[in-house]
Amino acid sequence: xxxxxxxxxxxxxxxxEDVTLDCVYETRDTTYYLFWYKQPPSGExxxxxxxxxxxxxxxxxxxxxxxxxxxxxxxxFTITASQxxxxxxxxxxxxxxxxxxxxxxxxxxxTRLTINP
Amino acid sequence: xxxxxxTPRYLVIGTGKKITLECSQTMGHDKMYWYQQDPGMELHLxxxxxxxxxxxxxxxxSESTVSRIRTxxxxxxxxxxxxxxTSQYLCASSDxxxxxxxxxxxxxxxxxx
Numbered sequence: 155x156x157x158x159x160x161x162x163x164x165x166x167x168x169x170x171e172d173v174t175l176d177c178v179y180e181t182r183d184t185t186y187y188l189f190w191y192k193q194p195p196s197g198e199x200x201x202x203x204x205x206x207x208x209x210x211x212x213x214x215x216x217x218x219x220x221x222x223x224x225x226x227x228x229x230x231f232t233i234t235a236s237q238x239x240x241x242x243x244x245x246x247x248x249x250x251x252x253x254x255x256x257x258x259x260x261x262x263x264x265t266r267l268t269i270n271p
Numbered sequence: 272x273x274x275x276x277x278t279p280r281y282l283v284i285g286t287g288k289k290i291t292l293e294c295s296q297t298m299g300h301d302k303m304y305w306y307q308q309d310p311g312m313e314l315h316l317x318x319x320x321x322x323x324x325x326x327x328x329x330x331x332x333s334e335s336t337v338s339r340i341r342t343x344x345x346x347x348x349x350x351x352x353x354x355x356x357t358s359q360y361l362c363a364s365s366d367x368x369x370x371x372x373x374x375x376x377x378x379x380x381x382x383x384x
Contacts, residue, residue: 243312
């Protein structure tokens, strides 16, 4: 069965610090997708990144970067020079194939990130 | 930018009432999903649809039901609400060409008293 583990329930740092959110996954599928979503206090889930299992290149988008390592089944997310606006709950998710192209998402428990001024 | 809408945003209702949570998307996506998020933050898939007239149960058992009569509309119904149904309900959609990312609505926060 698919499983995603985000071991850090809560992280609190001071603004401008770098912070890494850990994500470890389990799957028997050879083709799968990994995602990170952000959930601000308003409640909606905002898509941040998708990674497929064949692409292990790390990705950087502004202050955000992602490190995908198949050998350790990890997909970690780093925020550089954190800002107060980064405060949110962050979810890592793994896709589970369903019928007719549906992709069911299995979410981790979420990490609540608080950036203090 | 995704266009997916949920109404109501907040609902407080008494035990035993029938409720329908609305979800609509204007992107023509064929796949739609309902997730339940408990107060401890975890999200679980409760229903999904891969097209009109298809509905499937997700990984978390739910007493709710769904229907998919039109591509853009995927309502969720609780015939008799109970306090255990208190949760946030998030609707999402995706298409095959969108490489599987799901776009989420703003959610409905349901409280059953």
